[in-house]
Amino acid sequence: MPSESEPKPSSESEESPASWWSKCISTMKRTPSAGRGRKISIQIGKQRALDMDPDKDLKSRDLFESKLGDASAIQEYDKAYSALLEAEENDAWDRKARPKSKSRSLSDTNERRAATIIHAIREYERRVTFGNLPSEAIPGADTLDMGGQFLTNKERIDARSELFRIAKLVPKGALLHLHFNAELDPDRLLKEAREMDNMYIRSILPLDNTKAYAETEMVFSVLDPNDINTDVDIFSSGYTGRADNWKKPEMQKEIWMKWSAFKSKYNEKFPGGDRQAPTPIDTKKPVRICDDEPATIELDPAETWLKSKMILSQEEAYGQTQTVNGVWARFNQATRCFKGLLNYEEVYRWYIGEAIEQLIKEKIMYAELRPMLLDKFIPANNGKDKLDNATQMRMITEGVAAKQAQIEADPQRSDDEFPFGLKIVYCTPRSIPKKMMQEEMKQCIELKEQFPNLICGFDLVGAEDRPNHIGFYKEELVAFRKTCETKGLHIPFLFHAGETLLDTGGSGDPNKSNLFASVALKAERIGHGFALMKHPHLVEKFKRTPTQKGICVELCPISNELLHLCRNIKEHPFPELLAAGVPCTVNSDNPSLFRNSMNHEFYQIMVGAPTMSLYSWKQLARWSIEYSCLSSDQIKRGLSILEESWRTFCKDIVDRYDKALMDGDEINDKRAELFYSHQLKPQPESQEGQAQEGIPEED
Numbered sequence: 001m002p003s004e005s006e007p008k009p010s011s012e013s014e015e016s017p018a019s020w021w022s023k024c025i026s027t028m029k030r031t032p033s034a035g036r037g038r039k040i041s042i043q044i045g046k047q048r049a050l051d052m053d054p055d056k057d058l059k060s061r062d063l064f065e066s067k068l069g070d071a072s073a074i075q076e077y078d079k080a081y082s083a084l085l086e087a088e089e090n091d092a093w094d095r096k097a098r099p100k101s102k103s104r105s106l107s108d109t110n111e112r113r114a115a116t117i118i119h120a121i122r123e124y125e126r127r128v129t130f131g132n133l134p135s136e137a138i139p140g141a142d143t144l145d146m147g148g149q150f151l152t153n154k155e156r157i158d159a160r161s162e163l164f165r166i167a168k169l170v171p172k173g174a175l176l177h178l179h180f181n182a183e184l185d186p187d188r189l190l191k192e193a194r195e196m197d198n199m200y201i202r203s204i205l206p207l208d209n210t211k212a213y214a215e216t217e218m219v220f221s222v223l224d225p226n227d228i229n230t231d232v233d234i235f236s237s238g239y240t241g242r243a244d245n246w247k248k249p250e251m252q253k254e255i256w257m258k259w260s261a262f263k264s265k266y267n268e269k270f271p272g273g274d275r276q277a278p279t280p281i282d283t284k285k286p287v288r289i290c291d292d293e294p295a296t297i298e299l300d301p302a303e304t305w306l307k308s309k310m311i312l313s314q315e316e317a318y319g320q321t322q323t324v325n326g327v328w329a330r331f332n333q334a335t336r337c338f339k340g341l342l343n344y345e346e347v348y349r350w351y352i353g354e355a356i357e358q359l360i361k362e363k364i365m366y367a368e369l370r371p372m373l374l375d376k377f378i379p380a381n382n383g384k385d386k387l388d389n390a391t392q393m394r395m396i397t398e399g400v401a402a403k404q405a406q407i408e409a410d411p412q413r414s415d416d417e418f419p420f421g422l423k424i425v426y427c428t429p430r431s432i433p434k435k436m437m438q439e440e441m442k443q444c445i446e447l448k449e450q451f452p453n454l455i456c457g458f459d460l461v462g463a464e465d466r467p468n469h470i471g472f473y474k475e476e477l478v479a480f481r482k483t484c485e486t487k488g489l490h491i492p493f494l495f496h497a498g499e500t501l502l503d504t505g506g507s508g509d510p511n512k513s514n515l516f517a518s519v520a521l522k523a524e525r526i527g528h529g530f531a532l533m534k535h536p537h538l539v540e541k542f543k544r545t546p547t548q549k550g551i552c553v554e555l556c557p558i559s560n561e562l563l564h565l566c567r568n569i570k571e572h573p574f575p576e577l578l579a580a581g582v583p584c585t586v587n588s589d590n591p592s593l594f595r596n597s598m599n600h601e602f603y604q605i606m607v608g609a610p611t612m613s614l615y616s617w618k619q620l621a622r623w624s625i626e627y628s629c630l631s632s633d634q635i636k637r638g639l640s641i642l643e644e645s646w647r648t649f650c651k652d653i654v655d656r657y658d659k660a661l662m663d664g665d666e667i668n669d670k671r672a673e674l675f676y677s678h679q680l681k682p683q684p685e686s687q688e689g690q691a692q693e694g695i696p697e698e699d
């Protein structure tokens with residue numbers, strides 16, 4: 001006989017075998033004495049129950065048929081499944097962004113409806129706009145994979161996606177990871193360069209054969225004409241500029257060619273070369289083909305070719321033979337090409353206001369920009385005088401104040417559009433010698449003393465698969481922190497870290513991960529964090545909990561894809577990072593090179609994982625403000641501005657799409673067909689094709 005404490009076999013109770021068994025398990029878990037002896041007695045009990053089961057003598061085939069309708073067993077499964085779903089939902093990283101379940105307020109009702117609409121539109125577009133349905137048939141030529149390669153999909157996203165249209169309206173909070181030179185598109189900078197009589201250009205190869213056009217790197221600079229020989233000709237075989245001699249002072253006279261002269265000669269050689277089609281220029285609007293708008297600036301063949309050096313093409317990003325190092329080298333070339341077009345007095349001033357307008361257009365209320373400040377000067381307009389870092393910081397402060405005053409004076413605009421201005425993260429490359437790094441840190445601290453409200457962080461930048469890892473500078477970084485502490489200065493470390501697949505800090509040693517160094521140095525945020533999920537112990541440090549603020553990860557998904565960390569957004573580890581409880585923000589990194597925008601980044605997040613929802617967007621936007629370098633009062637105000645604009649956004653979504661598209665919680669396909677054909681503009685001609693078709697044949 002079974003003892004009192006032992007479970008009864010099913011034949012002695014009303015319970016089904018399954019529920020009886022699950023009770024056995026829970027009893028075992030609760031009873032501390034459950035051990036080897038007890039296990040044996042349960043097994044004996046189970047065996048006895050089986051022996052007494054009248055179904056035992058049925059044929060297996062018949063028994064299976066009879067079990068198909070076993071409602072209690074199915075119920076048991078459903079219960080277990082629901083419990084798992086509920087546990088995941090209750091613990092979801094974005095749960096605090098959801099309206100309370102019992103709330104019936106208009107704004108919460110709107111928000112729930114907007115969430116349903118966005119989900120339905122995403123799934124409709126996956127099926128219809130992209131059309132990649134599971135089938136044995138080879139997909140048609142018009143089929144694309146939603147969430148597949150960004151540049152491959154970009155035209156479809158920009159021209160045909162209502163989800164992208166919605167992504168443009170999302171209030172995004174703050175942009176915390178944006179390289180200084182990379183917010184405006186090349187067209188606009190090339191146009192500005194036309195006005196600079198002393199803009200010069202150099203090459204690392206003579207442009208005397210077709211191959212050289214493809215292989216060379218081009219760099220701009222504003223220079224003093226008195227320092228340069230007037231007869232320098234980059235197209236001549238005698239041109240002496242090379243990758244290894246351009247720094248030599250004695251070479252400076254020989255390698256720079258006047259940009260206007262270069263243009264004339266190029267356009268003469270290739271009169272039928274690629275041209276960017278002209279469309280009217282609206283000077284009031286910031287211009288960017290990286291966004292969904294057609295280019296508004298006519299570029300001549302020389303400018304169009306230069307533009308192809310400044311942005312990453314599909315072939316460069318996804319080409320079969322491309323490597324991580326290869327695409328990084330190309331990315332660095334493009335960065336250097338941008339630098340000279342932007343870093344001179346005239347455009348530097350103009351740029352601040354234009355960049356702010358672009359941010360506002362993308363529904364961003366505040367940004368932290370990352371200039372590389374290793375070059376201590378930018379040229380004044382005459383190419384002779386130099387403006388030091390402090391002068392540049394002053395120009396930024398003045399530019400922000402001027403833009404804010406302009407917004408304030410405009411009765412059509414609200415102060416809440418860009419209430420906190422910009423801040424600057426001091427960036428320096430991780431490739432420099434230690435002595436130079438020490439000087440960099442001293443200058444960063446001095447700049448902070450001069451501009452306490454502007455300088456907000458310190459960062460080391462550059463490809464992580466090359467020397468040096470962050471720990472290489474540990475003496476300097478520790479001294480930096482201690483100096484700041486003593487001086488009462490707050491300059492948090494906001495390192496690029498984990499932007500790599502190898503995660504060995506440019507060595508062969510897995511113990512040289514920049515992620516460990518970032519945590520040990522008490523970084524407050526890190527850029528990218530792509531490799532973080534490889535370190536479960538570190539993930540604990542990053543997590544946000546009731547007792548720990550955690551370390552924020554500045555996600556840059558499109559950048560990661562284009563620089564070969566993953567093939568597309570669906571392979572990016574952002575859902576895992578979020579599910580693990582790591583606070584994250586969404587960032588565009590280098591929009592002018594990658595042809596992305598924050599609108600594209602938010603779109604990608606939504607199509608990158610089926611668990612993403614309207615609430616995910618909201619939580620990410622909230623964190624972008626909470627983990628920014630704003631003061632606690634500003635964060636409070638920023639969050640309240642966000643809440644207000646969020647309510648308007650949700651209402652707009654419901655007004656625009658509910659009646660026009662929805663049938664209950666689903667899209668009505670017939671209405672959608674009509675809606676999509678009416679609402680969306682005709683597909684613009686690809687600008688990329690024009691800029692990337694390679695070198696025109698010499699006439």
Ligand SMILES: [Zn+2]
Nearest residue numbers: 177496527589
């Ligand atoms: Zn970056």
